[in-house]
Amino acid sequence: MKYRELLKEGMEELKKAGITDAQIDAEYLLEYVSGMNRASYLMCMMEQAPEDVIERYREFIKMRAAHEPLQYITGEQEFMGLSFAVSPEVLIPRQDTESLVEETLSVLKDGDLILDMCTGSGCILISLLHEKKTCQGIGVDVAATSIALARENAVHNQVEAEWLVSDLFTEVKGEFDVIVSNPPYIATRDLEELMPEVICHEPKRALDGHEDGLYFYRKIIEQAPLYLKPGGRLLFEIGYDQGESVPDLLAQAGFCDIAVIKDYAGNDRVVRARLHDL
Template identity: 55%
Template structure:
């Protein structure tokens, strides 16, 4: 079987399994298994594929056909131009979340104290530290498994960050110039309607925002006031239909300059506000 035939068979099997982006996923898995680039593929597509590589490729294709996320197979996802380790214990970093990071960066010069609440893989915090060297960065999460992934990412990316296990602010003692969070925000009943890759493979603890999806926004908004310095900023990633509710919640809690920012699709994605003690 040639490399081209290998790739085409991968596409066929994923289409049979009704994987939406069959061609793209088949390509990523080919690249992952063989290390071949697009340019090299066109030069070598007629060459015979190594038997071991073919077996490994079809094993990966089979796993993807079972709706296992591509990133759980490759163990990696790019975010903010950086490679992050991911597995079943953390949410896969998504492009929409880069809007949150970019907004947070606009409030940082490089000497602030920053807290990332519900840090997960650490992608938000590590990205902030990478692009604003000098910040004192702390990430908090209740999950031991997620924190292990975050620490591995910090080590692989040489990030000067600290992680702590905490049920929200339970173990947080200091005050910060900026608190950022992408908390669980899916309504409990809506989780059943999510695609299998998310519903069956993302950690439930990172998805479930309780009955109305706003549980963690309420908790974090309320508790963050004790942990923000004068003029400190709180920034949230939100679901597309939560902008108004979260903005009103922050204003009621005493935050000013509350703003809702949209993502590239024109949907509400980030809410930010400043707290004057």
């Protein structure tokens, strides 16, 4: 079978399965399994594809047709210009979360100590430390499998960090200049409305914010003052409809300088606040 025929077969199978970007995904998977880029494909599309490429491509197309995310099939995702290993144990890093990293970078000072709560793949903390090499950080997650993957990603991206298995703050010690978190924030009742790629494949513990989506914000905001230095910063990623509720929780807890920042799509995406100085 020629490369062109193989690609057509993949596209048709993905279209039948209702994959929105069937052509793009089919092309990406062929590039991935063959090692070709777009230019190479155009030069070789009339050549016979090796049997091992055909077999592997068909296997990956079958997985994608079952709505398994591309990132879990290939095992990688780019974030903030860095490459991260991903697996079904962690949420796939999203471009929306880059807004959280960029806002955190804007408040970081040389030598700051960062706590990344609900670290998952480690993409937030690793990206921050990659940019701010004088800072130090600890990534925390309830799942040991997530911490193992975050540690792997730190080594891959040549970043030094500490990693801790902890149910929120239970195992955390010390005080931090900045606490940053992308916690689970989808209300339980809304989970069933998510795309199959998300609800059927990504870890529910990284999505479910309990009844109203605010459970983890409440918990983190309640305990953060015990772990923040005076004047320390707390930054969250939020859902598009939480631009009032999360700031209200912060204000009720006595935080000041509360601000809501929009993402590139114009949605409320980040909330930052400061703990009062002594």
